[in-house]
């Protein structure tokens with residue numbers, strides 16, 4: 001069985017950049033890794049509806065915390081069989097956002113923390129009810145929210161298809177989301193967490209090589225202990 005690793009963090013933290021580099025680093029080391037990004041825009045009607053709601057369509061859909069969370073959860077439920085297949089075929093399946101995104105953003109929208117009822121509602125919905133595979137490790141890419149915001153703004157200027165949505169424009173929400181993520185990591189929510197600081201652009205390559213090796217060592221160690 002492959003190792004399931006989820007990369008988490010606020011918008012613009014650098015998750016896509018880091019997860020792509022990690023996959024390349026594993027490939028260079030002869031480890032067969034594949035990356036899956038959530039939401040699965042263009043592949044899942046639930047993901048597309050969520051994106052459209054965040055862009056202002058579908059009336060008051062985006063106002064509903066649970067409504068949005070259910071859409072994101074159903075996108076993942078539609079991918080569950082594929083994820084299980086991938087785990088049989090590959091050494092590492094790397095997820096760019098996963099269930100913890102729903103927990104962090106939904107709790108933050110409600111001004112709750114990682115110990116609150118919304119985080120538990122997401123856990124029960126996605127892992128108990130929808131039976132999504134539980135990640136072996138969750139990685140929190142920690143970055144000052146002001147830096148992440150600047151990166152998301154830069155991306156918007158460079159590419160008009162990356163216009164910031166209603167969550168990305170809400171600085172308070174991003175701050176609260178970062179705080180919930182830190183709480184999830186501190187509580188080892190659902191599985192062990194690794195917290196990484198997003199470094200300077202010219203250090204990404206070396207950082208991802210180091211992290212790729214560390215994550216594989218870590219999962220090999222826990223394999224030895226638990227299986």
Ligand SMILES: Nc1ncnc2c1ncn2[C@@H]1O[C@H](COP(=O)(O)OP(=O)(O)O)[C@@H](O)[C@H]1O
Nearest residue numbers: 011012013014015016017151155198199200201
């Ligand atoms: N460590 C870094 N230093 C500087 N810029 C970065 C770094 N990581 C990512 N970026 C840039 O910041 C922007 C957001 O990164 P991205 O990986 O798309 O974030 P996310 O997937 O978390 O929203 C992109 O334009 C990317 O090139």
Ligand SMILES: Cc1cn([C@H]2C[C@H](O)[C@@H](COP(=O)(O)OP(=O)(O)O)O2)c(=O)[nH]c1=O
Nearest residue numbers: 011038039072097098101102105106167168
């Ligand atoms: C996957 C996921 C994302 N989100 C939020 C985080 C982001 O603010 C937003 C869109 O996801 P994101 O990955 O940032 O997509 P984009 O490529 O459009 O930037 O949805 C949730 O609230 N729950 C989830 O389960």
